[in-house]
Amino acid sequence: GFNPLFPLAPVAVGLWGVLLIARERTPNTLEFLAAAPVSRREIAVTKFFFGAMSIIGMMTVNLLFVLGIMLVAPVGYTWTEALFWFAFCVSYLLSLYSLGFLIAAVTGNWVASLGAGLLCSQLHWLLADAIGFFGVPMGLPDSALERIRNGLEYIDLFFYLSYYAIGQVHMGHVAALFTAFLVLGVLALRLFEKSPLEKNGQAF
Numbered sequence: 001g002f003n004p005l006f007p008l009a010p011v012a013v014g015l016w017g018v019l020l021i022a023r024e025r026t027p028n029t030l031e032f033l034a035a036a037p038v039s040r041r042e043i044a045v046t047k048f049f050f051g052a053m054s055i056i057g058m059m060t061v062n063l064l065f066v067l068g069i070m071l072v073a074p075v076g077y078t079w080t081e082a083l084f085w086f087a088f089c090v091s092y093l094l095s096l097y098s099l100g101f102l103i104a105a106v107t108g109n110w111v112a113s114l115g116a117g118l119l120c121s122q123l124h125w126l127l128a129d130a131i132g133f134f135g136v137p138m139g140l141p142d143s144a145l146e147r148i149r150n151g152l153e154y155i156d157l158f159f160y161l162s163y164y165a166i167g168q169v170h171m172g173h174v175a176a177l178f179t180a181f182l183v184l185g186v187l188a189l190r191l192f193e194k195s196p197l198e199k200n201g202q203a204f
Contacts, residue, residue: 010161013055013093017100018113020047021192044192048101048185055097059090088169091177092160098184105192 063086069075070082077085099120107113131148160177163169 009093010096010158014096014100014117016051016054017097017102018104018117020051020101021104040193041189044105044189048189051097051101052094052185055093056090059086059093062086062089084171084174087171087174088160088164088177091174091181094181095177095184098181098188102184102188102191105188 063082066077066082066085067079070077070079100117103116103120104113107116128148160169160173163173
């Protein structure tokens with residue numbers, strides 16, 4: 001096997017999702033786009049599709065490189081492992097991209113977008129602490145609290161990278177990540193369609 005991603009790749013992809021919308025807020029180009037003979041949905045879908053296809057294209061080039069090496073030199077992985085790596089990385093990066101796009105759709109500037117992104121990255125810890133704080137007085141047994149905390153790990157996207165590193169990722173995780181990409185993406189598109197495009201400095 002091999003490392004799934006360069007360390008900064010997840011951060012870069014999340015910022016890419018934010019950038020596609022947030023960079024339009026400052027020069028007010030979203031207002032210009034909104035005045036064009038296209039719907040808000042078409043604007044959102046075009047931007048979202050462009051970003052997603054950029055990620056898929058980048059990872060496809062990487063896959064072809066990885067497979068090409070196998071033809072000319074001995075390597076420490078198989079074709080199956082390479083294809084699974086591709087499926088995992090694509091679904092993982094797309095889910096982060098959707099999250100970034102969603103954050104940018106509901107925030108008004110870079111500061112709010114970055115703050116919301118930081119909050120999302122720590123959300124599972126915040127929820128785990130809240131459940132522990134309220135669960136003990138409510139009489140929840142320790143075993144139930146532990147199962148809830150373990151379950152909350154699945155909403156931590158960085159959890160999947162650590163599990164990949166120790167060989168505990170399977171196609172179920174890939175399916176969960178791709179589902180997250182679709183759900184977050186649809187939610188982002190709906191919110192973008194309904195939110196005012198003229199935001200230019202408000203926190204949200």
